[in-house]
Amino acid sequence: MNKIYKNAAEAIFDIQDDSILMLGGFGLCGIPENCISALVQKGVKGLTCISNNAGVDDFGIGLMLKTRQVKKMISSYVGENAEFERQLLSGELEVELTPQGTLAERIRAAGAGIPAFFTPTGYGTEIANGKEIRDFDGRMYVMEKALHADFAIVKAWKGDKHGNLIFKGTARNFNPMMAQAGKITIAEVEELVEPGELDPNNIHVPGIYVQRIFQGADYEKRIEQRTFLKKI
């Protein structure tokens, strides 16, 4: 068994036009920078991207929007991106807005073998339009369906050659559920180590979910809102 790929370009070699992709990250935190660059290089088009956000104009998924590779976004919040707005208003880009918790759970459900679930989120709002509504013990719930993808592309802090992953800080976010949900999951890591080097007690994503892994390079880790306290 070999899950190790040399770099992002090799790991995404078979991603075709019109694929459905999941991309981990919250804002620009924990995004698969290397794979996004490789997808831009490869030039695949007509992509459906499932990701909480859509990056900023010149970083993250914003780079793929600029090159018009994205046909549809499934996200919870897509502000902070002027090119996104332009494409949306001109009809070039389709967007499905999903409440953040529902998005996370739809992804989790796909990886966990649950086809649909009922949530109180969005009941009585336009998000519930056309969806099955059911009363459980006097409260109303909306049926939401699992969200599947051809490829899940995630970013972890450390990973081993069996695909076990560990995240750092809030860079975990959507990455673990996406790793479970992808038909093929590609993990890029800041540090790729030998099996046995990661403490089994502290694995966040067991390697069973990860089909491909590679050591990423040149992480920029851009910060959207650089907030800090002035020293007195």
Next chain:
Amino acid sequence: MALDKFGIAKRIAQELKDGYYVNLGIGIPTLVANYIPEGMDVFLQSENGLLGMGPFPVEEDIDADLINAGKQTVTMLPGASLFSSAESFEMIRGGHVDLTVLGAMEVSQNGDIANWKIPGKMVKGMGGAMDLVASAKNIIVAMMHTDKAGNSKLLNQCTLPLTGTSCIKRVITDLGFFEIKENAFHLLERAPGVSEDEIKSKTLGKLIIPAGGTREMIL
């Protein structure tokens, strides 16, 4: 005089209790963190996967892998924990968060809230707002009483697309503290120096002022 955003945050902080797990939304709600009473343990939940959020870091401690839901760099307090977005919303939907504070564009007298979309304007998305209002038992809306044009944001019925229905029980504005029950806004406290008449004139929804009058907030 009406409260400013800091005054609103200060009054909301008086609703905190020792041991509370609290989710603070973006804007005025975020300011509440500055007024947590000394010696009180309050754990801030950030829906991108952090419980036990601390203040902003000093510049040399900035970590790109540690942000809040507003994408700002933050710190962790001793005893903090980290988790995925799915687990974060399990906490929220599962009713484990003791208090949620969020902003709004409109609130109606039956507790509906609208805070994510204005028709004709670019929609940025609801983020976690719909999940937060769907299950929380204890939500405080923090907002200005009127919009920039002077129109009441406390209404009979929301005019904007809803974020959640019949979910808001308390509203704190620059003019007062209101409880929503029996299809009306019940004035509990006035902002210092604000008259009942001023509140009446700026509230479009059904307003109930207790027969014995109301007290001023103590900040």
